[in-house]
Amino acid sequence: MKGDSIANVHLGFLQHRHKYEIQLNIPIFPASTSLTPIINTPFIAVGNVNSPGDGKAHEVTLELDAHKEGLLRDKFVLKNEAGEEFVIVIHARVLGSHKGTPMLKEGIRCIYHEKDEEEDHSDWQGFD
Numbered sequence: 001m002k003g004d005s006i007a008n009v010h011l012g013f014l015q016h017r018h019k020y021e022i023q024l025n026i027p028i029f030p031a032s033t034s035l036t037p038i039i040n041t042p043f044i045a046v047g048n049v050n051s052p053g054d055g056k057a058h059e060v061t062l063e064l065d066a067h068k069e070g071l072l073r074d075k076f077v078l079k080n081e082a083g084e085e086f087v088i089v090i091h092a093r094v095l096g097s098h099k100g101t102p103m104l105k106e107g108i109r110c111i112y113h114e115k116d117e118e119e120d121h122s123d124w125q126g127f128d
Helices: none
Strands: 006-015 018-026 035-039 044-050 058-065 070-080 085-095 108-113
Touching (some): 006 108, 058 070
Antiparallel strands (some): 018 108, 044 058, 070 085
């Protein structure tokens, strides 16, 4: 948390050309019953924003497209019924093709992998 209106979320290592489903618990707006996502980027799709009822956090489910290699920093905004906005900044390091397979943190799972052109084309003809 950075103040009352910004949360930095560090996802760790992800892989280029993969899409991930991410489940977060964000400790915000304890008096709010509903939050509405405001998307600022085509690479994040917020699915559900639920309040578990304990008054301490909201559960946010989103999809993230790891669209570029290197450091990835993206954000989206949640707004409560009073019009107050809360910014969630996503941080990740995206590994390029053939640079290893990261171990994903809890609450993160890969839901799609776009194949490389190299994977589809092979010169190997097989055994006769």
